[in-house]
Amino acid sequence: MSSLNTPISDVLLDWFDQHGRHDLPWQQDKSPYPVWVSEIMLQQTQVSTVIPYYQRFIDTFPTVEALANAPIDQVLHLWTGLGYYARARNLHKTAQLIVEQYQGIFPASLDALQALPGIGRSTAGAILSITQNQPTAILDGNVKRVLARYHAIQEWTGDTQVQKHLWQLAEFHTPKQRTGDYTQAIMDLGATLCRRSKPSCLICPLQPNCQAWLQGLTDTLPRPRPRKTLPERTVTLALLQNNQGEIWLQQRPPSGIWGGLWSLPEIDDPIAFDLSAQQPTETLPPLKHTFSHFQLQITVERYRLPNDLHCVMDTAEGLWYNVDQPQQAVGLAAPIKKLLQQFSQHRSSSR
Template sequence: MTLSIKPISDALLSWFDQHGRHDLPWQAEKSPYYTWISEIMLQQTQVKTVIPYFQRFIAEFPDVQALAAAPVDRVLHHWTGLGYYARARNLHKAAQIITREFSGHFPDTQAELEKLPGIGRSTAGAILSIALGKKAAILDGNVKRVLARYHAVKGWSGEAAVQKQLWALAEQHTPDQRNGDYTQAIMDLGATLCRRSKPNCSACPLNTDCRALALGITDQLPTPKPRKILPVKTVSLAIVRNSAGDVWLQQRPPSGIWGGLWSLPEINDPDLPFCLSTQHPKQTLAVLKHSFSHYHLHITPQVYQLKTPENCVMEAANGLWYNIDQPLQAIGLAAPVKKLLQQLPIQSTHPSGDSGATDES
C-alpha cells in the first residue's frame, strides 16, 4: 500500500546546498570504501568523534585490500575508543570477503551488500546512494528522528510495526534525482537541527509541515526505548606480574564478551594455570564497575606476584607478557583492562617494552 505523503526532498536539498556539511573527510572521495568505513564508525558515535578516527584509519588502511591484509589486532588497535568492537571485526571479515570473492570491488546491489558481515539494510543503502549514485533509502538514527517527528510516528522504532512504517516513509521520501545528496541531507538535518534534545525547529526547512512541531510533541519523539533494570554480573580478574613488572594477558575467545581482545585471566577460568590457582593474591584492588548495553559488570582485580618459574603461565594458550612501562605493540585490549593496567605502578626492570593496546567498551 502506497502512503500519500508530501515529498520533503526539494526543501531538504535546497537547505543542504546552503547549510549542509560538504567538507567531511569521507566526502573527499565518493567511494564505497570511504562511505562504508564512515557509516560503520558513525553507528552509536557522533561525527566530531569519528573524524579523527576515520582519518587515522584511512591513513593506515587506505583501501579494502589493505584492510583485508592487516592483522585483526591492528584493526582493533585503530578502533581504540570507538567501542562496539564487533564493528571492527566485521569490517575486517567483510574486507577479506570483498577482496577474495569480488576482486576488491564492492558489490553494487542491496542484496549482495547485505550479505557482508556488519552491513545491514541502511548501511547498504548509504553505500549505494552516496558512493554509487543509485536510488536507495537509509534509516539510521538521524533519519528515524526526522521522519518520526515529521510524521508524528509514535512507538519505539525497535518494534517491528514502527520499523516497517518508518522504512515505508524513508522509501517514499527518497527522490529519483540527487539521491546521494538527499541521503546526506537528511542525515545532516538530524545531526545538526533535528537533534535528540533541543531541536532547532525555527531553522528547519521542514517546519511548516512537521506534525510533531504542530502538536507540540517534538520532545516526546522519537519514542524512547522502554527502560529496564539491567542485571549485575561479577567477575574476579587476575593481575599476574612477573619479576620484571610485566602483566600476563590472555586472548579471549573470538565470540562473547570482548571477543578476540586481550584481557586479564579470570580467577575461575578453568584454563588458569595451576601455579596461579594455588597461590593467594598479594593484593585485592577496589571493584571496578563497567556497563554494557545489556548488563553491568563489577570487576574485582586481584594482584599476584609470580614466584614460581614464568613458564608455568607461558604454557597457557594465547598469552603474552605485557610491558606497562613501554606499550608499543598494537593489540586489542578491553577498556576496563586497559584502565586497570594504567593504574598499576610501574616496576619494570628491563629497558624496553614490546606490547601495546587498544580498548573495547
C-alpha cells in the same frame, strides 16, 4: 514548502546546499571503501568521536586490500575505545570477502551488500546512494528521529511494525535524483538540528510541517525504549605481574563480549597454572561497565608471580604487556585499557 503528502527531499536538499556539512573526511573520496568504513564507524557513534579513528584507520589501511591482509589484532588495536567491537571484526571479514570473492570491487546491489558481514539494509543503502547515486533509502538513528518527529509517530521506533512503517516513509521521501546528497542531508539534519535533546526547531527547514513541532511533542518524540532494569553480572580478573612489572594478557574467544580482544584472564578460567596457592597482593577498586543488555561488575585481584610461575606463563597462550611502554599493537577492551592506565598511573605516583 512540503506537506506530509509531499516528499521532504527538495526542502532538505536546498537546506543541505547552504548549511550542510561538506568537509567531513569521508566526504572527500566518495568511492565505496572509505564510505563503507565511515558508515560502519558511524553506527551508534557520533561524528566527533569517529573522525580521529577514521583518519588513523584510513592512514593505516588505505585500501580494502590493505585491510584484508592486516592481522586482526592490528585492526582491533586501531578500534580500541570506539566500542561495539563486532563492527571491527565484521569489517575485517568483509574486506577479505570483497578481495576473495569480488576481486576488491564492492558489489553494486543492495542484496549482495547486505549478504556481507556487518552490513545491514541501512548501511547498504547509504553506500549505494552516496557512491553511486542509487535511489536506496537509509534508516539510521538520525533518520528515525527526523521521520518520527516529522510524522509524529507515537510508538517506540524499535518496534518491528513501527520499523516497517518508518522504512516505507524513508523510501517515500528518498528522491530518484541527488540521492547521495539527500542521504547526507537527512543524516546531517538529525545530527545538527533535529538532535535527541534540545533540537533547533526554529531554524529547521522542516519545521512548518513537522507534526511534533505543531503538536508540541518535540521533547517527547521519538519515544524512548520501554525501560527495563539491566541485569548485573560479575567477573573477577587476575592482574598478574612478572618480575619486570609486565602484565599477563590473554586473547578472548572470537565471539562473546570483547571478542578477539586482549584482556586480563578471568580467575575462574584456566590460566596455565593454579592460583589457589597464591594470595593476591591487593584487590583493586571495582569497576562497572555497562553493555547494551547488562551491567558488568569487574573485580581485579593483583598477583605478583614468583620466578617459577613466570617460567610457566612464558609457555602459555598469551603475552606479557608493558603498560608503560607497550611494544605490541593489540586490541584492548576499553575498560581493560582504562584499568591498565589507572594501574600504571597509580604505580608511577607511588614510586
